[in-house]
Amino acid sequence: MSAAANMAEAVSAFDHRILPAGGGEGRSLLLLHGTGGDEADLLPLGAEVLPGAALLSPRGQVLERGMPRFFRRHAEGVLDREDLIARAHGLADWVAAAADRYGLDRSRMVALGYSNGANIAAAMLLLRPGTVAGAALLRPMMLPVTAAEAAGGPGGAKVLVLAGAQDPIVPAGDPERLAGLLRGAGARVEVAVAPRAGHGLLPEELAALHGWVAGAAGGASD
Numbered sequence: 001m002s003a004a005a006n007m008a009e010a011v012s013a014f015d016h017r018i019l020p021a022g023g024g025e026g027r028s029l030l031l032l033h034g035t036g037g038d039e040a041d042l043l044p045l046g047a048e049v050l051p052g053a054a055l056l057s058p059r060g061q062v063l064e065r066g067m068p069r070f071f072r073r074h075a076e077g078v079l080d081r082e083d084l085i086a087r088a089h090g091l092a093d094w095v096a097a098a099a100d101r102y103g104l105d106r107s108r109m110v111a112l113g114y115s116n117g118a119n120i121a122a123a124m125l126l127l128r129p130g131t132v133a134g135a136a137l138l139r140p141m142m143l144p145v146t147a148a149e150a151a152g153g154p155g156g157a158k159v160l161v162l163a164g165a166q167d168p169i170v171p172a173g174d175p176e177r178l179a180g181l182l183r184g185a186g187a188r189v190e191v192a193v194a195p196r197a198g199h200g201l202l203p204e205e206l207a208a209l210h211g212w213v214a215g216a217a218g219g220a221s222d
Contacts, residue, residue, distance in 0.1 A: 010097035013090075014058035015039055018102050019047075021054040027217040028109045030095060030132055031057035032117025034139075036067035046112060049210045050217060054104055058094065060116070061087070070120035077171065081144040084123055091120060092128035110158075110217045111135035115169070115199065119143060122178060125157055126150040126185055134158035134216040136209060139167060139199055142174040145181065153185030158216040160190050162205055164197030 017039045021028065029050055031042035039059040046055045060070035062083075071087040072080040099106050109132045113121035118140035124131050126145050134157045159182050163175035179189045190212070194205055201209075 008101070010094065011101050014061065014094050014098075016056065016058040016098070017043065018057075018098070019043065019055040020102075021052060023052040025052070026105050026108050027052075028054035028056060028099075028104045029213070029217070030109055030111040030121075031055060032070065032111060032113035032121050033057070033060065033068070034115030034117055035064065035069050037114075037117070038068055042112065042114065042117075045206075048206065049112070049213045050110075053217065054102070056095075056098055056102065056104065056109075058091070058098075060120075061090075069116050071116075071123075077141070077169070079119070079141070079144055084120070084144065085127060085149075088120060088123035088127050092124050092131040095124075095131050106131065107133055108217050109133055110213055112138070112213065113140070114138040115140075122159075122182065125154040125159065125182065125187065127153070129154050129157070129185075132157070134160075136160045136162065136213055136216070137178075138162045138201060138209075139164060139170055140175065140178055141170050142177045143181070147181065147184055150181060150185040154182060154187040155185075157187045159187045160192070160209070160212050160216070162201070162209065163191065163193045164199060165193050165195045166198045169199045 033041040039057045060068040062069040072083040111121040118137040
């Protein structure tokens with residue numbers, strides 16, 4: 001099998017959408033949906049927060065009662081540690097192959113993940129540093145990943161954690177605990193907690209997200 005055929009096979013592992021850049025100066029977003037979403041779910045949000053950027057959006061490979069996810073869980077709020085780790089590595093491999101195929105610069109790629117997508121993005125940052133330049137984590141939970149496993153992790157990656165103070169799904173304190181784990185691995189982390197927000201995003205959060213993502217996608221050395 002030729003190298004091109006091997007690459008095409010690797011990229012086909014995930015159902016996905018790719019929207020080419022439209023003057024976004026080489027920047028791109030990796031869009032990772034929440035439980036029950038799909039590869040089209042975050043395309044409007046991606047186009048809004050980083051106009052002109054290329055958008056790469058895979059669909060999670062796990063089904064939970066027919067709803068796509070990026071990794072398994074044992075129950076609500078109880079993540080399957082082994083599956084999370086394995087699928088974080090699998091997603092990182094896929095991102096590398098897809099970036100090569102579509103000509104995307106991963107030093108200017110930011111992951112934008114919501115809920116389950118935020119969790120897999122955080123795991124990928126911790127376990128596979130260099131896959132993306134940074135990540136905006138919308139409503140993430142604390143992960144069952146140890147500090148030792150995250151050693152040598154995201155380095156200087158830029159990370160934004162957006163949490164809702166009224167979130168009924170994410171346990172109180174999880175966003176700060178996750179931020180601490182990421183900081184311990186060398187990431188530059190900002191945490192913003194919206195006092196009135198639950199698990200959904202508020203309009204004022206989207207405005208702040210726009211400015212942060214634009215800065216994070218400017219290049220790994222910014």
